[in-house]
Amino acid sequence: MxxxxxxxxxxxxxxxxxxxxxxxxxxxxxxxxxxxxxxxxxxxxxxxxxxxxxxxxxxxxxxxxxxxxxxxxxxxxxxxxxxxxxxxxxxxxxxxxxxxxxxxxxxxxxxxxxxxxxxxxxxxxxxxxxxxxxxMEERNVIKNSVNLIGFCPDDFKVDADIKEITRLLNHAGVKVNCVISNCSFDEFVNAPAAELNVVMGQGTELVEHMKKDFGVPYLEVGYPYGLEGTKEFTNTICEHLGIGYDAEQEFDLEHFKRIYLYLHELYGTPVSVIGDFHAEPMTGFLDSELGFDIEVLASLEDDYFIFQQNVRDSNTTILFGSSFERNITEELKIPLVRFIYPVFDHVCVYEDAPYAGFRGAVYLTETILNAVMGFETKEIK
Amino acid sequence: MMYEQEQKLEIETTKGNGRAVGFLRPLISAYSTLPLHGMTAIPGKISGALMVVDSIEDAVPLIHGPVGCAFQRKINPFRPYLPFYETPCTDMNDVDVVYGGEDKLSLGIKETYEKYHPNLIVVITTCPSDLIGDDFKAVIEETKAKGDIGCDVVYTTGDFVKSKPVGYQDALYAITDQMLCNGKGIGMEKGEIERNEGSVNIITFPIHGAGLKTAEMASVLSEIGIEINKICFDHTTVKDLYDLPKADLTITDYPMVWAKLMKERFGVDHYEILAFDRFKETRDPELFSPYGIEGSARVLMEIAQRLGKEGEAEEVIERRKKVATERLSKAKVGLDGKKVAIMGGIHGIGMTLLRDVGMMASIIIYKTQVLESRLTSEAINEMLDINVKLARKYGSDPEVLVNPTIEEEIKAIKETGTDLVISMGATAHKYNKEGIRTFNPMDFMLLHQRIGFECPIELAILLKEALKKPQRRNPLLSMLKYDPYRTNLIPEWAALADMFGTIRQGAVGDKVVAGMYGM
Structure with missing residues (x-):
């Protein structure tokens, strides 16, 4: 909705x-x-x-x-x-x-x-x-700097995700000038100092406006979920800024190795996803990297009643969405992994537990596994 | 429910301080302490109406407005962790605002019926549909006349009643007026209703867990010979609502406009446990203390009198009182003479309950800052008096603190040798840090406080448990900075409360002379 x-x-x-x-x-x-x-x-x-x-x-x-x-x-x-x-x-x-x-x-x-x-x-x-x-005011351009655009202050995991994305970009030699909309007034005013606007899902009218008024070019990218998604996100930005960097060098599979037997078990799990612009990148990670089978992928603009019916009619065993989906997951007795706004029945206050970026891929996988392993159904009991 | 079952219920509900409701208990407490309601925000009529619809199992709301109205009202103000999942909406857009939203409303009713197959659709109007003047009544009648809708449809605007909470009262009034009085259910003319002679309806607020809270009352009334027609809202269906006019009396927590309408239309009398109306006339503070052994005896006798059963009631009430008093005398050993500090106001554990368990009120603390923007000083003073008068009547001579700082509270608590502070979770840590034990009344109020003789026994058990808890703690919360006066708010929230209170006072214009009973 x-x-x-x-x-x-x-x-x-x-x-x-x-x-x-x-x-x-x-x-x-x-x-x-x-x-x-x-x-x-x-x-x-x-x-x-x-x-x-x-x-x-x-x-x-x-x-x-x-x-x-x-x-x-x-x-x-x-x-x-x-x-x-x-x-x-x-x-x-x-x-x-x-x-x-x-x-x-x-x-x-x-x-x-x-x-x-x-x-x-x-x-x-x-x-x-x-x-x-x-x-916003005209500013001298800061070389190799970007504005990250598309965030909201109440997105689930927003602070942790921004911290991880900033770490990744800094590591690649990219400075984050401003995160919109999760920044101070001064940072917002100084946003035109960025060399590049990076827009994730929303904020396209702003970047068009900034291109016209301040000459800041922009790049539309997917939200960086998973190893591949993060690599593509980082490398695409670096390429546009002329920085020779391959984020693949940061791949660290050690965490996944620790749980590989569980990942074997989960491979091929049928899941469904509903969400805003985060949904497709999330689906990419679940499908391409964890090997889940995507049963239903729905956007917030879709008819929610039909979405629920489609999920009921599918083999979905994990649903990825928001707190609004708790009802259908309780009805179907399947775990819900919350990742998009609004989430009002879980909190996220620790800034080192992201879902985005390389570290996010690990923590997200851990969350999914725990959601499954900690889930009890009447049948299991 | 039989008496033995009640005893079992008591054990279950008191075990582990209300563990019978499982994981929900801490969640209820956690969310109940969100300092939003009335202080920093008010959810508005849509939330209240949704609460009513949500408590009727086979009813579905239809929000007639833009989609955002349905989105944001999904949060239940009293149980934010359990949203109103089903909030179908007519999705009004700018074209509808210009040309009218009546076609969308008609389509919405039809689609809602086809999707959910409810027995009742409650159309909840919103600012846009109210302002542009859609003719809700005509649309509903025309849509139903086409023959596609096999259920009742009513609408609530918030304009039918002026009593608070508006959304809640208005939705119940709308259901009574449009459905019970004009619907397709039982015969609607007063004379056609098959009466359930000598029976009562017991109605509680939907968040209160009606079954749990009314079981003992229903048991006593049944023993008196008063039949229970319906208990709402406890797995209530539309059919149950249609049965409400069969009773002779409707018992509600506080005055309800729909209950008055039931009297007008069907001759079903009404009785309010919290007797606001009678307090206006008598100023008797006991009327705000219906709980405890004597308070419950009074309420039960008054109900029996309404039905001409006072003779039967006398024996039953005395016997029940005797049994409960004997059990209470054992349960309260160790509590006699213990000193408690309480938070003043009409909500909270009543003075009569404290008297029952033998405790003395050593301090009454009043926090009036929130009330000042909504009540006149006359009303606030009257509210202050209620607790003090009752405390003195029951043999205590409490020190009264009005808007003290936490330091002033601690000082007074220590000087008076107070054993326990009855304090919500939001402030308990401040006392515990100073080596003062606390008792959180929220669990008790939500799960135990009710009309009946067992309630003081449960309170005695809980208070004794509280007195055994560690005296001193070093809570993490006590390291945070709080507002010095609104001691449950951090400075950011205190600023919000200042802003909201001030603006609301001017905007709403409902500052009442005696707001607490200004229905």
Missing amino acids: DGGKFFGAFRACSGIKDAVTLTHVPVGCNWGAAMFKSTSNQPDIRQACTVMHEREIVFGGEEALREALVRADTLYNTPLLAVVAGDAPAIIGDDVEAVIDSVALNKEVVWMDAAGFKGTMREGYEDALVHLARL
Whole structure:
């Protein structure tokens, strides 16, 4: 199920780590955004809301927005207020821009119309980043540097994955200039200093914009899952930067050797995968490297009811997805490996346990094995 | 349930502090302490309505709005680890917002019926569909008139009632009004209903585990000769809902608008365990203390009186009380005179229960910061008085601390020789660090606190276990920095609470004179 434009914009904005996201919405939208975001990084709750209520619906939400802007400006010591306006102000016609222009604030303010009915989560993410891009400034290019684009701060394993990807690139001689959207305000402003934008799955409108405005070229790559996926990811970037490097030299099969008997057993296991742009690279790893048979591969835009039916009708014995898939896996009595947003029934706080990169391949394999070996069904009992 | 079964239940539920619910117990506690509800966010009407639909086994919601509304409301505010899995949605887009979403609603109803084959579809409207003025009633009637929909369909907007929680109250009202009063089930005219004379419905909040919480009450009422018509929400089906009007009385935890409608339409009277309405008139604090031996006896007698069974009730209640009191006298050995510090408010372990187990309230701690944006000072003061009045009535003379820092609390606890602090998990570590034992009331409230005579016995067992726990711990949590006043919040959350509380106060405009009972 797609999260809609509001969620996409909220996730993009909340990835500016020292910004406050002010949601101009009724309480329910604000609550949902907070709940999904607070699972694995609870102090990171830089969020304010205009708490639109009946009065605002009837008389307009502009006064509530004005008050919230002033209060957020006073309360939070941050460089940026990102105002994300949802469905209600879009329908009643609040003039958000005029309100923002009418108050003197100590922070930069960027706003976006992110009414949920106006698009998908991906579109909200893209739109928000383009709005935020007006904060970017021309910079001298830092040689062999890249921006990594496509992340959200509440992606499962995001911090661990970024740490591993950064380690890999640094090892290859590539500097990570900015990770979008999981960076500071300054890093975001300085993003045009990168020699290359590397976009994974989403953020394509931003990189087009940056190419046009700042001349930063871009490269679209798959999310680096598995040994081959990681090698291709790293080598492709290095090739574009003119760095002679082959990531295969980092292959370390020792960890897989330690569990090779289990991997024999799992070879040919029928599995299904559902997800956003992470799903295809994950499927590549499962299929090509672990030797799993892919029964169903579905995207978030697909009809979820049909996806569930397809999984029921298949031989699936492990499902890869999000917390939303817990129901179907409980019904089918099969393990669920969570890897995509939203995950709200598992936490990931340790930054050295990624799913991406070479180390991620090891940890992901370990997770899959443990999910299977620790799984109990009534039949086994 | 027979009395022997109740005793078995007691053993099962008290063993290991509620281990009978297995792995869920720590999860319930973990999520219950998320400092979100009311302080930093409010889930809104859709969540409340979804909770109602989720608790009806053969009902399915249909969210009439953009897909994001269905996506984000999948999280159940009271059980975030168990989402609302089925949230079909009409997926409104900008075209629908301009030209109306009625066609999509009709299609959504049809598809939802074809996919899920439920006995009830509850259409939950959202901001966009509410604002553009879709005629939900007409769409439902027209769609059903085509003959493709073989189930009841109702809609909830949040506008039918003004009582809180809005989504929860409104959905139940909608089901009563549109389905029970006008649906296709049993005869809908008052005169046509086959009454289950002298019977009652027992209704609890869907998160409370109705079967567990109502078993003893149902047992006592049955022994009095009062038949149990329905217990909700406990594996409740649409058929069960249709049977609700057969009863003579509906017992709810607190005032419910739908129960009042049942009285208007079907003549089914209603009784509220937490008697907000009567408190307004009498200001009797006992009305907020329905638990414990005397509180339960009062409630059970009042129910019996409503049904003209007070004569039968007297003997049953006295006998049950006697048996329970004898068992309690053994169970509470070692607790008599022990001093406890409690958190004031209308939620939490009631003073009557503490009296039953022989403990004295040495300190009452009030945290009013969260309430200040929602209640007037008059209402807050009245709430403060309730616990103090009851404590004094039962022979304690507690020291009252209003919005103390943790250091002030610790100092008072040590000076008064307090043995135990009744404290949620979010703050227990602060006391344990100082060598003060704590008792987490959340498990007790969720799994044990109920109308019945066994409840104080279970509390006594749990409190004795708490007094045996290590006195001093060095919890990792105590190394974190917390807000000095909202001692369960780290500074980041305290800032969020400040922001939300202030804005909400101005926006919602529902600051009430006596909000805690301002239904």
